[in-house]
Amino acid sequence: MSGGPGRFGLRLDRAQVDLRDGRRRFRLRIDRLELAAGQAVALVGASGSGKTLLLELLGLLRAPGAGTAYGWTDGAGTRHDLAGLWAAGTRSRALAAMRGRLFGFVPQTGGLLPFLSVAENVALPQRVTGRVDAGWCATLIDRLGLADVAALRPGALSIGQRQRCAIARALAHRPPFVIADEPTAALDPDASDRVLALLLEVAAGTGCGVILSSHDVDRLDRFGIARLALETRTGEEGEVTGRIAGAAPC
Ligand SMILES: Nc1ncnc2c1ncn2[C@@H]1O[C@H](COP(=O)(O)OP(=O)(O)OP(=O)(O)O)[C@@H](O)[C@H]1O
Numbered sequence: 064m065s066g067g068p069g070r071f072g073l074r075l076d077r078a079q080v081d082l083r084d085g086r087r088r089f090r091l092r093i094d095r096l097e098l099a100a101g102q103a104v105a106l107v108g109a110s111g112s113g114k115t116l117l118l119e120l121l122g123l124l125r126a127p128g129a130g131t132a133y134g135w136t137d138g139a140g141t142r143h144d145l146a147g148l149w150a151a152g153t154r155s156r157a158l159a160a161m162r163g164r165l166f167g168f169v170p171q172t173g174g175l176l177p178f179l180s181v182a183e184n185v186a187l188p189q190r191v192t193g194r195v196d197a198g199w200c201a202t203l204i205d206r207l208g209l210a211d212v213a214a215l216r217p218g219a220l221s222i223g224q225r226q227r228c229a230i231a232r233a234l235a236h237r238p239p240f241v242i243a244d245e246p247t248a249a250l251d252p253d254a255s256d257r258v259l260a261l262l263l264e265v266a267a268g269t270g271c272g273v274i275l276s277s278h279d280v281d282r283l284d285r286f287g288i289a290r291l292a293l294e295t296r297t298g299e300e301g302e303v304t305g306r307i308a309g310a311a312p313c
Pocket residue numbers: 082083084087088089108109110111112113114115116117303
């Protein structure tokens with residue numbers, strides 16, 4: 064989560080996102096954030112502090128506001144301008160291609176396609192990104208304890224099995240980062256431990272960084288995951304600003 068300019072990883076500077084809904088205003092302000100390759104970090108903070116918004120910004124699912132600098136430095140030391148990809152519009156092919164190349168996503172409740180089997184769901188990102196590797200899919204299915212249910216559809220699985228399937232799917236195209244929005248929120252404590260352990264273990268085994276959000280600070284500490292806290296302040300006109308705790312206003 065640290066490192067000098069040019070270090071392999073993601074770097075966000077002067078990031079801002081403004082949401083408005085009638086009189087309700089939420090602003091996310093991140094002065095600077097670095098996420099080194101291969102590390103696990105968790106966004107924590109009260110409900111509504113902007114964790115999902117920041118994950119969406121990092122995952123190229125949400126356009127940054129003007130003035131935001133966001134870049135990825137690859138293993139060869141080349142910096143890619145991620146913020147600039149939005150200039151061609153939200154449907155830009157380059158944006159979608161970079162999103163697919165950089166990230167695997169684990170939503171809160173699986174987000175699996177109900178008409179595909181577990182194995183087909185896991186293989187989907189490989190097909191979409193053109194990185195077909197059936198052996199790696201089989202390894203992931205095995206590592207995540209899904210071999211017995213690989214032919215079943217998500218509707219026939221437990222919630223924990225669905226989350227393990229979502230993790231396998233997120234890692235299938237070997238992205239450098241997995242983004243997981245409260246990946247254990249729907250699970251009981253034992254299943255949460257198991258799912259988180261597998262996510263961290265399999266990601267670490269491939270050098271994949273993990274960026275997650277969670278309310279479960281005790282569990283994060285038990286797993287030794289670095290925490291990044293978001294906090295909010297309410298302005299005079301009722302606008303709420305979310306920022307990294309302790310950071311100077313930007
Ligand atoms: N269209 C909108 N206009 C104004 N504010 C919005 C809009 N959409 C979302 N918000 C606000 O943005 C803030 C950040 O939402 P976000 O989902 O990122 O929070 P979070 O920290 O992930 O919360 P939770 O822990 O409950 O999932 C919230 O306070 C939410 O009410």
